Amino acid sequence: MKIRNRFTLISSFTFSVVFVIASVITYYSFYSYSEKIIYNELQKTCLLTGIFYLEKDELPENQHLLIGQQFRENSLEIITRVYNNKNQIVYGDKTIDNNINAERLDYIRKNRKLSFKSKHHFYFGSYYHDNQGDFVVFVKKNDVEFKTMTDRLQIIMIMVLIIGLITIYIVSRVLSNLAYSPIKNIIDQVNEIKASSLDRQIVSPNSKDDIQELVETYNNLFKRLSDTFIIQKNFINYVSHEFKTPLTAISGNLEVFAQKDRSSAEYKEMSEKVLENVYQIEDTMNTLMMLSGLRDNTELNEIFRVDELVWDINDQLPEIYDLKNAPIQIVLEVVNDKLLSIKGNPNEIKIALYNIIENAVKYSNGNPIKISLLEQHNQLKIVIEDRGTGISEDDLIFIKQTFYRGKNVKDIKGSGVGLSLANIIFKQNNIDFSIASKKDEGTTVTLLFPRL
Structure with missing residues (x-):
């Protein structure tokens, strides 16, 4: 996998995970906050219900009328019930609700309030003490509006998430291409370098980053390779240039020496001359090999x-x-x-x-x-x-x-x-x-x- 593709996938995946986590947190924060608002409204309605039904005999008529008006405004689409100490409905909707049972009523009498959610409704119940006795006030509200609102938010967030992921991928792709372009430029220049042009420098913007350091390292490497390559390429020329004189001397002396019989003294003199030229060749060979970088010390x-x-x-x-x-x-x-x-x-x-x-x-x-x-x-x-x-x-x-x-x-x-x-x-x-x-x-x- 190419670096830019890997960079695109990694950056897209990273941003996507962060975006999804942020979306989930946002959704559940809104969901729980909306539930809290509904329960707070039900709690207020629950209190108004108790006052409206149980305080009629104690409040002046005009105050009770005002309470009644507030009760009706707040109890729209809300079902109210007031239970006595025998768990009987004495005020409000007389229909039996299976979600309000004796266990929950006793819980409220001990803990003063209770809120919960059923499949389609929100419930809130509170304990209410009156001169007529001890009562439990229960209110419930349909969750259609709440579900409609949260479902709409969910759809919006899914759409935003999809659009965001696509945008993140496109932006990551563009950024990866921008980040990779200096490397691509270097690759193209390196591919153009041949054995005959090892001394060619790689050109890049002076960005003073890791790419610039890489380019300088490559240029230094190519310079050393160029110097070594040129020296070794000319090694044959060095050899032919330096060996020509001693080899000519050896062959010339041997040709002259072979024209007639020689004395032992002449043989010894010829051997010394040939050996002298051979030693010269050996010394020259060592020097040239060192010069060409072929012999390391x-x-x-x-x-x-x-x-x-x-x-x-x-x-x-x-x-x-x-x-x-x-x-x-x-x-x-x-x-x-x-x-x-x-x-x-x-x-x-x-x-x-x-x-x-x-x-x-x-x-x-x-x-x-x-x-x-x-x-x-x-x-x-x-x-x-x-x-x-x-x-x-x-x-x-x-x-x-x-x-x-x-x-x-x-x-x-x-x-x-x-x-x-x-x-x-x-x-x-x-x-x-x-x-x-x-x-x-x-x-x-x-x-x-x-x-x-």
Whole structure:
């Protein structure tokens, strides 16, 4: 069942139950109140009946005439009877009424009054003491008028109930459609999104409610899916781009090597070259798989010290690059030692830092590299500076894109993957990453780490 149909049924049922309960309460309140009015009128008539029949010998004639006039006006369509202590009718209608029996007469003598309703009449009886003796006065009234009135009210309320239920259903349907329309709009937009348009944003009115929160959640999800999908979709391009050079070197060396017999020394030299290229392929594969999100690292939330990563990289780079004339200068200006500890993926962050520092070394033109660990607003800040070739203003815009290399790299080896991979890693670990550079003056990379 669709949400709007469920909403319509639930709201209709709820309002209907409330409406029916209110109608029933109203009807029975009116019914009981009308009965009370009738009994009050019968009580007054009962008193007038007693005075009229039993006080004639004690009242002046003019007062009795006035009482008689009031009695006749109030006793229209009302049957009156006066019973003596022997349960005999002494005044009023002499017809025997089976509903007025000795038991009820005795009850009135003990409790002074009694009211009840038979199938077609209302009865009221009261005890009346007079100088002539003790009497019981009974009056009864036909309930035709009362039934006509209550039946008419019942019909009116049933009609109102039916019309009300229909109105409630229609209003609930309209309200459910209005409430569901934002969801329907979202469904239509989601259905239009294809694999090629995962970066498309779902548009909705800024209602600042749960629907808006749902839309923002979907948009964030689609953005992450789009980024992952694009990276993984280009994985084959990454592989072909990065594997082309080492595979060409391997096949070229093997073709040349197979043209004639070789000595054991030449076999060993060829094996070392092939192994070197194979290791390069393996390292490239690991990097590309991480870049494509195909390989997860289980150490996602480990607490570690960033300065230790920097010192490890500082120890590794001299094994690859000649840094005798251009050493790496590490400056530690962090007073709060706790800022050096962060939470994240140490392996990934080390790869990213290595790529940044290695680029500084490669493009420094033999000038010293300075790595500063600083404090900024109670956060760790790392600044990596070189005074090398720098990056032109035109290249700086695209420098974080995969496989992009600046125009002034000359014959310096590289794949254009390092900065792209570092950018992804820093973003995943909530590290702010910015590059400032001027051509032929040098480059400054700034990293701002989140608080632990």
